[in-house]
Amino acid sequence: MRITVPTDDPALVGLVHVEPEEARILVSLADQLQALLADALESPVDDDSAVRRVLPDAYRHEPELADEWRRLSRRGLVDRKIGFARTLSTALAPVADEGIARTVPLTMDAALDWVRGIGDLRLVIADRMGIIVDGDEGAFAEPGLRDVYDWLAWMQDGIVQVLEVREPDAHPAAGGPS
Amino acid sequence: MTSIAPARARTDGATREQVIERPLHAAEVPWTIVVWNDPVNLMSYVSWVFRRHFGVDAQTADELMIQVHTAGRATLAHGNREHMERHAEAMHEYGLWATVERAPR
DSSP, rough: OEEEOOSSSSEEEEEEEOOHHHHHHHHHHHHHHHHHHHHHHHHSSSHHHHHHSSSSSSSSHHHHHHHHHHHHHHEEEEEEEHHHHHHHHHHHHHHHTTTEEEEEEEEEEHHHHHHHHHHHHHHHHHHHTOOOTTTOOOOSSHHHHHHHHHHHHHHHHHHHHHHHHOOSOOOOSSSSOO | OOOOOOOOOETTEEEEEEEOOOOOOGGGOOOOEEEEESSSOOOHHHHHHHHHHHHHOOHHHHHHHHHHHSSSSSEEEOHHHHHHHHHHHHHTTTTOOOEEEEOOO
């Protein structure tokens, strides 16, 4: 896989050169993430620690406020996260199916979905590997999982870099630093 | 943004200006959005999220990211609860671990 900055098309922020095997791995992971998130919407309690990490409580010490926030925010948040993962699946499924290396173009919206979908995949894999604190190596992970985890980190960092090329100044949002 | 500066009497040169103190309505009680350290999210990604969402410059974003990494947490904004909850939702959308906290008094 290579991530490059397109020079000739202002509508695109990145080009991802992807091999079929890489596409197959990503499609499989993104599909599993969508299923995990869909299950989380149906489940009254988060008994999966990975779900608790992807969808954490918004309050630590105020259970009533945490419950209220969850009631109001959770469905929309989960729907959007499923959408991020679906963007990955939809873009990469043709490469996986055809078995031919391709260049996948990333618009700004697609890049924002990719960078967040990949981030959610890393959170879930880290949980499965038993990474709890800085420096954990995921000692209980199956060997290939560590490679996938590091590969996703490289990919996410690459997309952040192309986003920074196109968007050097951040969008000012309401609410600055304290 | 709701100010958390204490109301107080001020002396400005020759004119003396009395700031009237009034009790805060419950909706005005200041809250903060806190982002917590985690072992997963990349430092480059966290810094980019801070720039993109909170509109801070690169140096400030890096400083806040380092603070999260070394101190375990950083306060990114303060204001009313509804506003802080929107920040929390956005941070969770980015996969960052963020909570709404009462501002220290």
